[in-house]
Amino acid sequence: MADQLVEIVVDSWEIECCAPPPVVGERSSWRVLFVPSVDHRLATEHEWSVLAHDPEPRLSRDGITAAWGGGGDGRPEPGLRRLHGYLSGAAHVVPPDLAPLTGPVRRVRVLSEEFVPEDGRLVRVPGTFRTEEVDRSPRWFATPNPVPVTPEPARSEWVAHTPLRPADRSPEPRWAAVQPGAGRHETGIVIDLEVPG
Structure with missing residues (x-):
């Protein structure tokens, strides 16, 4: 299978607390949560395979595994589901058994x-909502x-x-x-x- 680019949103506090700031061209690892949203500017719709998992479902597609990040509201039932949302990179409050996505960073944009x-x-x-291209995260x-x-x-x-x-x-x-x-x-x-x- 060919490599793919995965867009991951990371809240400022994750970086300010202790996550290493990503740099274009360097490797980075993120555990990701799928955050359901219809109004986030970076949200997209994809078909996910939803797997029952305690305490939150796991979602999988194209080699990406994410934990459900939407809480109890709208939690999808197991099976194939079309879901609209975005991937949120997390260094905190993620299941420890969730495998991280790891690879070289190809692009960084600051959100404001x-x-x-x-x-x-x-x-x-x-x-x-605005984005600014940078070579490294602040x-x-x-x-x-x-x-x-x-x-x-x-x-x-x-x-x-x-x-x-x-x-x-x-x-x-x-x-x-x-x-x-x-x-x-x-x-x-x-x-x-x-x-x-």
Whole structure:
């Protein structure tokens, strides 16, 4: 079988925490979750063989095996199923027995979207999804207009110890307790990984 390119979306926090940033031309390994979605810009439809597995089903097609990443809602029954979604690369919270996809990275794009405050939280602005071609994934992703929080509170969904990466993408962030602000956020990357077909 010929090799194939597999598009894998990786959330920024996976890289910022501890996953090695992928570099074009270098080998990379990712365990993948299939995330069902009809509105994600990188979602596609494919026929998958769904296998019963505890705690979540496994999906297989063209030499790719993924764990179900959609939770209980819409969990597919075993058998051949046409599913619409995307593959999410994960270094955390994946079944340890899930085999990784491994191969050379052929392309890396940084994903970004505009966010605005609404009802006390940040929400995505429709139509602002953008990708930027890069040779390597950043270690730290841009968070615009961070608002320092003082005194420093306990961690929460809205306040976290966040790396503040300058616009020049310098490698070392300045750490601070912040609440993210409105603007364009780099939300992750998408890599094209060459794997056996």
